[in-house]
Amino acid sequence: xxxxxxxxxxGGLVALVLxxxxxxxxxxxxxxxxxxxxxxxLRYDSKSNVKNGDDPFYIKPLPDFDWKTTExxxxxxxxxxxxxxxxxxxxxxxxxxxxxxxxxxxxxLRKQIxxxxxPIAIQSAPSCTPALNELYxxxxxxxxxxxxxTIFTLSPPQAPISLLNxxxxxxxxxxxxxxxxxTWELIGENLDEDFLILLPSEDGDGYRLMGYVTCxxxxxxxKEKFGMKLREIHVPVPGYKAKxxxxxxxxxxxxxVGKVVKRSNWSINTKHQLFAASGTHxxxxxxxxxxxxxxxxxxxxxxxxxxxxxxxxxxLVFNFKTYLYPLREIREExxxxxxxxxxxxxxxxxxxxxxxxxxxxxxGEKVKEYLRx
Numbered sequence: 001x002x003x004x005x006x007x008x009x010x011g012g013l014v015a016l017v018l019x020x021x022x023x024x025x026x027x028x029x030x031x032x033x034x035x036x037x038x039x040x041x042l043r044y045d046s047k048s049n050v051k052n053g054d055d056p057f058y059i060k061p062l063p064d065f066d067w068k069t070t071e072x073x074x075x076x077x078x079x080x081x082x083x084x085x086x087x088x089x090x091x092x093x094x095x096x097x098x099x100x101x102x103x104x105x106x107x108x109l110r111k112q113i114x115x116x117x118x119p120i121a122i123q124s125a126p127s128c129t130p131a132l133n134e135l136y137x138x139x140x141x142x143x144x145x146x147x148x149x150t151i152f153t154l155s156p157p158q159a160p161i162s163l164l165n166x167x168x169x170x171x172x173x174x175x176x177x178x179x180x181x182x183t184w185e186l187i188g189e190n191l192d193e194d195f196l197i198l199l200p201s202e203d204g205d206g207y208r209l210m211g212y213v214t215c216x217x218x219x220x221x222x223k224e225k226f227g228m229k230l231r232e233i234h235v236p237v238p239g240y241k242a243k244x245x246x247x248x249x250x251x252x253x254x255x256x257v258g259k260v261v262k263r264s265n266w267s268i269n270t271k272h273q274l275f276a277a278s279g280t281h282x283x284x285x286x287x288x289x290x291x292x293x294x295x296x297x298x299x300x301x302x303x304x305x306x307x308x309x310x311x312x313x314x315x316l317v318f319n320f321k322t323y324l325y326p327l328r329e330i331r332e333e334x335x336x337x338x339x340x341x342x343x344x345x346x347x348x349x350x351x352x353x354x355x356x357x358x359x360x361x362x363x364g365e366k367v368k369e370y371l372r373x
Contacts, residue, residue: 056258060094075302078342082349091262106192128211131315136176188213198316216322219280239351293366299324336371
């Protein structure tokens with residue numbers, strides 16, 4: 001006697017089989033990717049990590065994270081006197097990237113900047129490719145689907161496996177393209193974060209910038225810095241050679257795999273402009289040119305910067321996210337006088353030349369007047 005199935009029952013059985021297959025696949029993906037460290041070689045027990053918190057590679061998931069309602073972080077790093085120091089603090093791999101309600105607007109802008117200013121936004125040396133591939137694979141196969149599962153999930157069982165961005169409905173390959181420029185483009189167009197990779201110099205003295213995606217440079221053309229040593233990049237910065245060069249070189253040399261550090265900075269933008277490859281600094285020998293300052297398009301600009309070392313290639317990864325805050329917001333928070341004092345403090349700290357370098361001679365009086373009004 002042959003059994004007869006109705007179309008409805010048959011469809012239900014098919015759905016059940018497909019669902020069971022997908023669940024098994026998700027477990028496979030978890031065991032393959034989420035149970036690995038950044039190196040992709042060692043496994044960890046997530047329960048023990050949550051309990052004792054001693055695994056530097058543990059990534060804490062945010063299962064209920066809603067980027068659409070998340071406000072941008074607020075940084076108020078200004079102080080009464082400016083002292084040129086590294087001012088780093090310990091962070092964690094979990095905190096590597098931040099998402100907020102500006103995400104879609106920002107990545108739309110980043111795509112346009114990459115299209116319009118590609119040579120400035122992206123460069124990559126052949127020697128950088130192994131480190132870039134290590135970074136990309138970690139981000140797509142481990143970090144993003146683990147930390148932000150409401151935005152990124154690994155695709156259902158079909159070849160090739162991909163990373164689905166639910167905010168854009170785009171699928172990203174979890175393995176990097178053969179062309180490193182395309183790899184940088186994928187990073188730059190899908191994350192609101194700028195990345196720079198530094199490799200040990202061939203002469204054994206310091207680190208060189210050998211690959212990057214920077215859509216939001218703050219007063220420098222990154223292409224002009226490409227291939228330079230850390231100390232060469234910072235030559236225009238007042239006081240860097242005397243006060244920071246040696247300590248920075250030592251710090252970069254000694255940064256261990258698994259350690260993540262962060263810092264923030266601040267400056268004043270007189271234009272509503274995230275891509276600022278020039279025009280925000282004054283250099284020794286230049287003359288300050290008077291300009292009309294429009295308070296409505298003047299912002300406190302801050303960067304959230306992180307540094308860590310890749311475990312396999314041992315390359316250093318520097319990433320930063322840029323924030324713009326209207327001066328009105330600072331004043332409404334009751335911090336107008338504090339920022340005004342900090343502007344004066346650029347001339348009163350360890351490097352008085354910083355006031356000129358940051359163009360305080362151009363915008364300082366107008367901005368202070370508004371903040372104190």
